[in-house]
Amino acid sequence: MATEPITGADIVIKALVDQGVEVIFGYPGGAVLPLYDALFKQNQIRHILVRHEQAAVHAAEGYARSTGKVGVVLVTSGPGATNAVTGLTDALMDSVPVVCLTGQVPTHLIGNDAFQEADTTGITRPVTKHNYLVKSINDLSRVIHEAFHVARSGRPGPVVVDLPKDIQQAKYEYVNHANQRHRSYNPQMKPDRALIERAVELMANAERPLFYIGGGVVNSGVAASQLLTEFVRLTGFPCTQTLMGLGAFPASDPLSLGMVGMHGMYESNHAMHDCDLMIAIGSRFDDRVTGKLAAFSPGSKKIHVDIDPSSINKNIHVDLAIVGDVGHVVEDMLRVWKARQVKPNGKALAAWWDQINTWRARDCLRYRPSKEVIKPQYALQRLYDAVKNRDFYITTEVGQHQMWAAQFIKFEKPYHWLTSGGLGTMGYGLPAAIGVQVAHPEALVIDVAGEASIMMNIQEMSTAAQYRTPVKVFILNNRWMGMVRQWQELLHGGRYSESYSDALPDFVKLAEAFGWTGLRATKPVEMDDIIKKMIETPGPVIVDVAVDEKENCFPMIPSGSAHNEMLLGPEDQKASPVSEEGMVLV
């Protein structure tokens, strides 16, 4: 419905409101002043001022991944847009729905190397799901609505809308294009029924089946997770999760084998190697999961369910490909399974579980406890124990602490675990935690951090202080870029080139400088008290936990190795040096 002409900036705000946007993460500048003016004159959308545009995108990711909604970012042209690129790439790799509005120089200056001009659509083309440069005010309302549709539907991802300043100031009628069908973009949601029948057939006859579920289940929504949980329980099959899929199936369920992959569980990886039917749902056979491709699950038939056809048969050839939304697919599988009254092969399944239980008995997360130094694993066990009965969210940075968090903190439902999986972006955790906290003001939001990673977006402490978001930063401070050090130990003869975290700030004083509370733990006996204090202290808190500097993260599939060649601890590490083939892998 056409209305009175209004400015482009007002059209943008109206479209955002019609899309249900409640909060924007952003940073102003010359090319977005009209948009900031329009924001100033309204009160439906809240703006969170970050301290760096990369953090705006991570915060929007945190918001999106903990709610299932689209995260919205607003940054200026040139440096504002280029600073956002890492965040956009992160959102692309982890399929997080984000709409990023970037200012641009006025249309008549585009291509002139104008002040703060950057070819934003050119730069962001490979790191977004889609992007737009709006060159005519006529297109504006359609493009904004379309951007949301593209970001949230199908396999979600980041979408950039580049908005020249003159477009923000021009006048035109606003038209609500929400729910308009797209000319060419139309992802397949419903699966082919015949394929579902065949999948159920394969499952009914499997002797050593395994569910391998990933972030796609989380993206499909809470209902999809619930359906999948119901289905897995109906089958009685074991279920392993990827790093991004943690929480999509309850960790406490006896059918859950925990995480798979490089630092995944011994039982998960062995089950993956030995299964005769793999049911991959919303997972993408990423190299962190598969290990050595040639030795990947050699004896299994594989079913792959994904909404993105390009994820299928990319790394691993599968026997049955089902394109569709996880929720729809699992709903259909459930129906067919029930209608056919499938009885899985009970005897074979019992033998399979016996085998799995012998792997479980290896107790792969075991570590050597200490009364003198805080083991990082111990710190996380105590943390988990303190939070498990609360409404808690965990974000992480990247490194050993991230893998330990994935191993030691258990998630019962989706949307509560946020980590940078695909891109592995140090600096993700703090801004993501702020985004989560903005969406869930009452929840306990904890960034499990490393002392090196936290420095990458440390300026966001100021954002948290300004908006009184009571995020907790739990630093496992090992004074090393631990994951780098571990690889140097394993692969480069212990030559620790530039991986020592020198000249660290005093994190307690730093906390005070930003108006936070700072706490420190140096001995195992202090852990419980410090964690309690952290939880009870209102407002944002940093906890500097001095952990064992030399601890390595196990279990581990060394790069270039197969799933059944896991190292369980430092003893194994010495016994089997990494192959030359493994050396070139990252």
Place this chain on the structure above:
Amino acid sequence: MQQQQIERHTISVMVDNEAGVLARVIGLFSGRGYNIESLTVAEVDAQRHFSRITIVTSGTPMIIEQIKNQLRRLVPVHRVTDLTIEAPSLERELVLVKVKGAGEKRVESLRIADIFRARVVDSTIESFVFEMTGSTEKLNAFINLMQPLGLIEVSRTGVVAISRGPEAI
């Protein structure tokens, strides 16, 4: 997986004729390390703003499948058709060949052009420009024959292709 053969495929991509669409397609190929043997693009439906991109590429069957799925994932892409497997199809290319020379070589170049049904579209006392359409192989053969006869410049369009028979893709 290892023993997969490299195959050559001609893929037709119908896209919205909008800014940046060609960059998306080319960026996809370079970013993911796929081959492009030739790529042609032109608007084919002015009213609906459709352009047709014809790409000749090569790779293992798994890579070819990836390429098509990645192309389908681009938002302004309407339809991706693998003309090599989905339909019997025709491929044509146009070439302009400039040959410089005199005497016997000049006469010979004209004779060969005649055999190939190439047309002379420009001539001076010491040069011809031939125009020829045909399959890639035929063009290659023509160019090879012209090489010793004074060929000094070649310009080719790359492949365009269409399915045979009464159906549209």
